[in-house]
Amino acid sequence: MDPILIYTPAKTGRVRYVFRLVFEDILKVPYELTNDQEEFLKADQPRFIYGDKAFSDELFFKSSGMLFKKGVESIDPEPVEFEGIKAFFPVYGEHAVLPFDVFSAIFYLVTRYEEYLPFVKDLHGRFTAHLSTSAKMHILSKPVVNIWAARIREILTEKYPSLVFPKRKYKFIPTYDIDSAFAYKQKGLVRTIGGYVLSLRDLRWSDIAQRTRVLTGREKDPFDTFDLQIAYQKKYKLKPIYFFLFAHYGQYDKNINTRNSKFRFLVKSIGDYASVGVHSSYYTNEHPEMIAKEIRNLKTVLNKDIACNRQHFLRIVLPTTYRNLIENDITADYSMGYAALPGFRAGICSSYNFYDLDLEVETKLRIHPFAVMDGTLNDYMGLTPTDAIEHIKALIDEVKKVDGTFISLWHNESLSDQKRWKGWKNVYEQLIEYAIA
Numbered sequence: 001m002d003p004i005l006i007y008t009p010a011k012t013g014r015v016r017y018v019f020r021l022v023f024e025d026i027l028k029v030p031y032e033l034t035n036d037q038e039e040f041l042k043a044d045q046p047r048f049i050y051g052d053k054a055f056s057d058e059l060f061f062k063s064s065g066m067l068f069k070k071g072v073e074s075i076d077p078e079p080v081e082f083e084g085i086k087a088f089f090p091v092y093g094e095h096a097v098l099p100f101d102v103f104s105a106i107f108y109l110v111t112r113y114e115e116y117l118p119f120v121k122d123l124h125g126r127f128t129a130h131l132s133t134s135a136k137m138h139i140l141s142k143p144v145v146n147i148w149a150a151r152i153r154e155i156l157t158e159k160y161p162s163l164v165f166p167k168r169k170y171k172f173i174p175t176y177d178i179d180s181a182f183a184y185k186q187k188g189l190v191r192t193i194g195g196y197v198l199s200l201r202d203l204r205w206s207d208i209a210q211r212t213r214v215l216t217g218r219e220k221d222p223f224d225t226f227d228l229q230i231a232y233q234k235k236y237k238l239k240p241i242y243f244f245l246f247a248h249y250g251q252y253d254k255n256i257n258t259r260n261s262k263f264r265f266l267v268k269s270i271g272d273y274a275s276v277g278v279h280s281s282y283y284t285n286e287h288p289e290m291i292a293k294e295i296r297n298l299k300t301v302l303n304k305d306i307a308c309n310r311q312h313f314l315r316i317v318l319p320t321t322y323r324n325l326i327e328n329d330i331t332a333d334y335s336m337g338y339a340a341l342p343g344f345r346a347g348i349c350s351s352y353n354f355y356d357l358d359l360e361v362e363t364k365l366r367i368h369p370f371a372v373m374d375g376t377l378n379d380y381m382g383l384t385p386t387d388a389i390e391h392i393k394a395l396i397d398e399v400k401k402v403d404g405t406f407i408s409l410w411h412n413e414s415l416s417d418q419k420r421w422k423g424w425k426n427v428y429e430q431l432i433e434y435a436i437a
Contacts, residue, residue, distance in 0.1 A: 001164060002045035003030035004156065009051045011035055014067040017355050017362045018107045026149040026350055028166040046160040050103060054095045059159055062096035064089040066104040070360055072116045077108065077133050083151070085144065086137035097155055102148050109134070109145055109347035111355045115318045122340075124313050125285075129338035132345070140343035141395065146350060146402035168403035172435040174240045175334055175370065176229065177279055177310060177411050179255060183223040184214040186256045186263055191249075225415035226270065228425075233274070236432050240274050241334065243310040246298045247281035247290065252313060264301050271301075277308025277334070280325075285317045288324040295328055310409075311335040319356045326365050336369040337409065340380045342391060345369060349404030370407040371395045372431075374414040374424065385423035392431050406435055 004023065008015050011033050023031040034040055037055060040047060048059035066075075066089065077088035080100050089101040089108070107113070115127045122128045134140040157163050187195065192215070199207040213219035233240060244267055245255040256263035270276060278298050284291045295306045309330045311321060316335050325333055333354075337345050346352075346369050354365040372395055377388040392408075399406040410428055417425040 001030065003032045004163075005032050005034060005040060005043050005045050005047040007034055007037065007040040007047070007049045007051065009035055010068055012068055012070075013360045013362065014069075014107055014355075015050075015103075017353075018067060018103050018110075020362075021110065021352055022103070022106065022149050022152065025352055026146060026168075027153055028168065029163070046156060046163050048156070059097055059155065060095045061098060061103065062091040062093055062101060064091055064101035064104050066101065067107060072113065072357055074117060075108070075113070077105075079137050085142055085147075086139050087144070087148070088133065088137070098151075102152065106145050106148060106347070107355075110352055111357055112318055112346060113357065115316075116357050124282075124315055125317070126313070126315055126339065129341035129343070129345070132338075134343070134345075134347060135341065139347070140338075140341060140345075141398065143344045143347065143349035143398055143402055143404055145344075145346070145348035146404050150402055170400050170403045171405040172238075172432075173368070173405060173407045174232075174238055174432065174435075175310070175407060175409050176240060176242045177312075177409060178242060178244045179279070179312070179411060180223060180245075180413065181256050181263055181266055182221045183413065183416075184211045185221045185224070186260050188257060188260075222416040222418050223413045225412045226266065228415055229412070230273065232429070232432060236436055238432070238436075241277060241308060242270055242274055243277045243279035243308070243334070244298060245279040245281060245312055246294050246301075247312075250282065252282035258297055267298070267301050271304070275308065276302055276306075277310060277332075278306050278330075280309055280311050282312050282315065284311070284324065285315055285321055288320075288327070291324055291328050295330075306330070308332045308334060314339050319354075319358055322354045322363070322365055323356070326363055331364065332366045332368060334368045334370060334407065334409075336367050337371065337373065339373065339376060342372040342376050342395060344371060349399045349402065349406065351405065368405070368407060370409045371399065373409040374411055374428070377427075378414070378420065378424065385427045388424075388427050389430050392427070393434050396431075396435050408435070 023029055050061045051063050054060035078090055079086045079088050080090035087100040087105055089104045091101050114133055119127055119131055129135050153165050214221050246258050247253045278295050280291050299306050309325055314335050351366050351368045354363045354367050356363055372392055377383045396406050414421045414424050
């Protein structure tokens with residue numbers, strides 16, 4: 001099949017990046033870029049123009065100019081209604097096949113352009129979901145990048161019926177963050193005594209009783225749900241990815257001591273049947289040397305290279321976080337999602353390469369966006385298990401429609417089916433069953 005020929009007035013880094021994303025990554029078809037009008041007009045192959053004006057009667061996608069600029073400037077995207085959902089970067093002109101600059105809109109979302117601009121940070125220094133263009137335009141629950149890519153495919157096949165686009169395959173990837181492997185066990189004498197003291201102070205008698213039963217071997221630790229996870233993996237033929245917080249104890253980093261032999265055995269045993277990545281600790285953005293140490297220590301336990309990462313508390317600071325990961329030979333990151341709301345932070349349900357806006361360069365770091373986290377539904381939104389299931393199913397439906405990849409983020413403690421997580425084990429099993437259906 002001849003490649004699709006795309007005329008663009010300049011082959012900027014942004015242009016090259018977004019067309020490779022749309023045509024190579026999502027649509028899986030060959031394409032060529034040219035800035036030679038004569039070459040374009042002579043070509044006998046599927047083709048279209050992307051620029052500020054049409055110079056022939058070929059398909060014309062009008063540009064808003066964003067992909068021909070450099071640097072980050074303050075932008076307040078103007079919404080435009082398109083096929084029932086909001087889009088932005090409207091363009092005007094009778095020849096344009098779409099009422100908005102679809103390629104600039106895609107670039108804006110996947111690069112997280114708005115996160116390079118000044119914003120009011122939340123308690124943990126994060127860009128929060130409610131500030132996002134997607135949330136304000138009520139499209140956060142839609143993988144609009146994939147939806148728009150599918151629309152581009154339709155426009156091209158209407159004009160060129162001989163064009164064949166390979167069928168994409170929907171995928172489901174379950175992931176687990178292990179912030180605290182055990183609730184009571186393996187905490188050491190000081191932390192155990194401290195736990196008893198805090199429970200006494202707050203008159204939490206049931207906690208004291210349960211801690212005692214667990215420590216005396218009469219009850220399983222509530223966070224020890226690893227056998228259940230293995231059972232799910234075998235029953236549903238899953239290929240999960242685990243992210244272990246493998247760092248020194250701190251205010252927000254409360255996993256087991258990394259020198260603890262039982263904890264190290266757990267990490268090693270999980271690494272024998274599943275992929276394991278590092279769950280970079282809370283202050284790694286401020287102290288990037290910590291990432292190298294955590295990766296090195298985890299690698300020693302697993303005896304294999306660490307290629308995957310997820311930021312603890314989902315603390316992404318652009319471009320700092322991703323530059324630090326690249327510096328430490330991380331090739332895949334799974335942090336791209338919001339804590340406060342479910343949905344598609346980058347507007348996409350496919351993996352893609354990180355584009356460093358400050359340097360105007362595409363990197364080899366692959367970003368794998370997740371769509372939903374247990375803590376978002378329970379802690380931030382306060383949903384009942386029944387309502388949570390409906391939210392999850394709606395997101396999965398959206399991903400299936402565009403043959404994308406649905407990634408879930410769950411924690412071992414939320415499978416305990418105890419206390420604030422009562423009923424949530426069933427939510428997770430329903431998630432799995434619906435995701436693989």
